[in-house]
Amino acid sequence: MFSKVLIANRGEIACRIIRTARRLGIRTVAVYSEADAGALHVEQADEAYLIGPAPARQSYLNSEQVLAAAQRSGAEAIHPGYGFLSENAVFALACLRAGLIWIGPPPEAIRRMGSKGDAKQVMVDAGVPVVPGYHGLDQHPEVLLQAARTIGFPVLIKPFAAGGGKGMRVVRDPGQFHDALAASRREASSGFGDDRVLLEKYLNRPRHVEIQVFADRHGQCVSLFERDCSIQRRHQKVIEEAPAPDLDPATRRRMGAVAVQAARAIDYVGAGTIEFLLADTGEFYFMEMNTRLQVEHPVTELVTGLDLVEWQFLVAAGGPLPATEDDLALRGHAIECRLYAEDPANEFLPQSGRLDHLSFPASSNHVRVDSGVRPGDQISIHYDPMIAKIAVWDNDRPAAVRRLRQALNETRVVGLATNAQFLDAIAAHPAFQAGDINTQFIDRHRGDLLPEPGLASDEVLTLATLGVLLDRAQRTRAEAALSADPFSPWALSDGWRLNDVAHDLIAFRDGATERQVRVIYRRASYVIDLLDGTPGGERDAWGELLADGTLEAEIAGVRLHATLVWRGHEVTLFHPGGCHRLVLVDVLAEAVGHEVAAGHLTAPMPGKVTAVLVEIGTTVTAGQPLLVLEAMKMEHTIRAPAAGTIAELRYGPGDQVEDGAELIVFAAE
Numbered sequence: 001m002f003s004k005v006l007i008a009n010r011g012e013i014a015c016r017i018i019r020t021a022r023r024l025g026i027r028t029v030a031v032y033s034e035a036d037a038g039a040l041h042v043e044q045a046d047e048a049y050l051i052g053p054a055p056a057r058q059s060y061l062n063s064e065q066v067l068a069a070a071q072r073s074g075a076e077a078i079h080p081g082y083g084f085l086s087e088n089a090v091f092a093l094a095c096l097r098a099g100l101i102w103i104g105p106p107p108e109a110i111r112r113m114g115s116k117g118d119a120k121q122v123m124v125d126a127g128v129p130v131v132p133g134y135h136g137l138d139q140h141p142e143v144l145l146q147a148a149r150t151i152g153f154p155v156l157i158k159p160f161a162a163g164g165g166k167g168m169r170v171v172r173d174p175g176q177f178h179d180a181l182a183a184s185r186r187e188a189s190s191g192f193g194d195d196r197v198l199l200e201k202y203l204n205r206p207r208h209v210e211i212q213v214f215a216d217r218h219g220q221c222v223s224l225f226e227r228d229c230s231i232q233r234r235h236q237k238v239i240e241e242a243p244a245p246d247l248d249p250a251t252r253r254r255m256g257a258v259a260v261q262a263a264r265a266i267d268y269v270g271a272g273t274i275e276f277l278l279a280d281t282g283e284f285y286f287m288e289m290n291t292r293l294q295v296e297h298p299v300t301e302l303v304t305g306l307d308l309v310e311w312q313f314l315v316a317a318g319g320p321l322p323a324t325e326d327d328l329a330l331r332g333h334a335i336e337c338r339l340y341a342e343d344p345a346n347e348f349l350p351q352s353g354r355l356d357h358l359s360f361p362a363s364s365n366h367v368r369v370d371s372g373v374r375p376g377d378q379i380s381i382h383y384d385p386m387i388a389k390i391a392v393w394d395n396d397r398p399a400a401v402r403r404l405r406q407a408l409n410e411t412r413v414v415g416l417a418t419n420a421q422f423l424d425a426i427a428a429h430p431a432f433q434a435g436d437i438n439t440q441f442i443d444r445h446r447g448d449l450l451p452e453p454g455l456a457s458d459e460v461l462t463l464a465t466l467g468v469l470l471d472r473a474q475r476t477r478a479e480a481a482l483s484a485d486p487f488s489p490w491a492l493s494d495g496w497r498l499n500d501v502a503h504d505l506i507a508f509r510d511g512a513t514e515r516q517v518r519v520i521y522r523r524a525s526y527v528i529d530l531l532d533g534t535p536g537g538e539r540d541a542w543g544e545l546l547a548d549g550t551l552e553a554e555i556a557g558v559r560l561h562a563t564l565v566w567r568g569h570e571v572t573l574f575h576p577g578g579c580h581r582l583v584l585v586d587v588l589a590e591a592v593g594h595e596v597a598a599g600h601l602t603a604p605m606p607g608k609v610t611a612v613l614v615e616i617g618t619t620v621t622a623g624q625p626l627l628v629l630e631a632m633k634m635e636h637t638i639r640a641p642a643a644g645t646i647a648e649l650r651y652g653p654g655d656q657v658e659d660g661a662e663l664i665v666f667a668a669e
């Protein structure tokens, strides 16, 4: 076995490879771009080398720099992870020529599977069933159209050199064929520098079932069973599981045998994946082979108990496979989902920026989190916006689905929009739970999976209010402890007034709606009355706010818990039913998490001023709207903290403001 490996990758997969290397006593070398100087994989590796600026082309895809780092560090082997250089046959060959061990298949096998069209021909020759279609070299549009008619519509146009779903077009009607072909070619030639396309029969609601294969240099090749990756959005995997729901053992055996036959046909060595489409007739067809470790390999590890990266190391070092097919067995059920920084409410637009708050469920025999980021890290525009892979295991599929939902509920991200709730909506869907899945699942159930964001439930609003009250009480106690007269009634935050009932009004912005809550202070509790809630719905509430934001509450006699994460005036409340974001608009009272100094009104978060509603010298009443700020796609109204006059206006409409910027100077009466 080699003693030092360079990992030509970043993020979660680099961290995951480091984990196994460390367990096996192999020293690790990371490479990183300028954007990743502070990244987790750099911190975790034994040594790390800067290989270039942020754009991947100049760093993670820069073979010379990667090889130079290998040489300088004295690494004996290179693990490419997935993506980047992992399926680059020229790079694999360059590694071998430089005297390094390439932790991947022979460059020739990569090359032969690198083009979908050529790969299909190889598989046809090897007797592997392929999706009916055309992958010929005559690329004249009329020839292609004729081929499409022979195949029968709908057809799928796919670039020869494909990946990431780029350039794929479904054509349902011959009249649209030429337009779709032209569009596909444009994308293919700009994305891959090769505008050749192949045609396939577009299968109706197939499942994507792939087989993990492993081969060594001694003629052994085994199937490590299947993964079902049917839950896809725009032909990209979102949730993967093993085993495939309701796959009969005979089909599993046949798929495994055909996958091994396919791998043998190209003298494969190492970890590889044969992707099949499984039709509802039970027939399956080769789609493509990925000549590397897959993103979704953890589900296979969870159901086989193996470490695939360890196997990769062993095979690359020339050793035999550690197990034969007879030794291998499936145990239980595993599901993985990909947590992305993306906004489902906005066409899944990738998000970049800071992960202000990030916490994952604790790892256990049932939960595995593969991530390459920490709280406070940036999701960069330069790379894939995946935050983590969350994988769960249990004895059977229903139990695994429950684990998945629980793990998602315990996954908390504040600062960037994520697909966490979308993933949970899939896991919660009756069709998913029944195992009724295929590649059209997300499109078919779109309405159920992307519900319009609703208002906070009464329970959530009550919890948020209680969180605000307890937080205020804590602050006042802390301030009083520091003040000259800690027992002064002025130091109480219980709504105590000289001549008034002890009550208060708190307001939140919930999406575009303002929601008001009346609070009555009791000796040892609060009475919380949601003014827009059920009439007469006052609830007695009490609880404890822990330092980590956990709220242990008792509301109308029921014990509940939630977690509150503050960001300026914005609070994200994570509760057993999901999460909800609210903005505290109550600037009449002291703002939580953000000091509003008397007479100075500051921006609760970075944003843009959209309206100034007053002028210098305007006299205002307490609570009067003064300025509107747009931030986080929401409007925030800055209101007068008391009656007074506007002394200064620091910003005008259209101005960008920083978090905490002083917006208005105000002279209280």
Ligand code: ADP
Residues within 6 Å of the ligand: 131, 156, 158, 162, 163, 164, 165, 166, 200, 201, 202, 203, 204, 206, 208, 232, 235, 236, 275, 277, 287, 288, 439
């Ligand atoms: P890429 O390599 O770009 O990801 P693939 O060839 O792996 O593209 O296909 C991605 C997904 O597209 C598949 O998992 C499947 O959902 C869908 N797909 C591909 N070929 C077909 C087909 N012939 N019929 C129906 N769906 C297909």
